[in-house]
Amino acid sequence: QQQVKQSPQSLIVQKGGISIINCAYENTAFDYFPWYQQFPGKGPALLIAIRPDVSEKKEGRFTISFNKSAKQFSLHIMDSQPGDSATYFCAASKGPGGLTFGEGTQLTVNP
Amino acid sequence: GAVVSQHPSRVICKSGTSVKIECRSLDFQATTMFWYRQFPKQSLMLMATSNEGSKATYEQGVEKDKFLINHASLTLSTLTVTSAHPEDSSFYICSAVPGATGYGYTFGSGTRLTVV
Secondary structure: OOOEEEEOOEEEEEOOOOEEEEEEEOOOOOOEEEEEEEOOOOOOEEEEEEOOOOOEEEEOOEEEEEEOOOOEEEEEEOOOOHHHOEEEEEEEEOOOOOOEEOOOEEEEEEO | OOOEEEEOOEEEEOOOOOEEEEEEEOOOOOOEEEEEEEOOOOOEEEEEEEEOOOOOEEOOOOOOOOEEEEEEEOOEEEEEEOOOOHHHOEEEEEEEOOOOOOOOOEEOOOEEEEEO
16 A cells, blocks of 8 residues: 655656656554655755644755645755755654655756 | 774675675674665665674565675674575665664665676
């Protein structure tokens, strides 16, 4: 059973545009929601994370929006750049446990 | 910042042999480390939780006798794939949590295992 569902599977945006990736979760016990960026052949790198007591968090060009009642959260990448082209994963965990990942989104930013 | 080192980055082994993958936290102590597996074009799947000084906890469907985990110190966890078969070929990635909060997982760079 996939506990974290991610969409879209792939996304193409123009340079300078906004990339939006969405995730929905089922387990209400999840209390930590990070987003990771992964390049081919590399481990995932933490971009930004949020706890459920906050509805939005911004770090540089990256913003997480969190809707606890809808059990959804999203990643917004402002002013998208070709260097942002990578696979993005949302994830969730309960306490200090292991992460449950979404299916991933392949982002391509055209110059 | 917190760094997790994984070794080797790539390994090719013959079917039936065993392979050991190391995961080290370089600048922090990690009482808990996690092991994930990622098949091509797929997401990361949690395999097991490695606890320092105690037995690992395996996720449902993961064969504990095939994937042996040892967390002998606060900075080192190892994953041994025993009697490897071609279907075990995958990208194995470890992660650890720096700090006492239990959040902020840092991942290693991964190990590409190819079984021929």
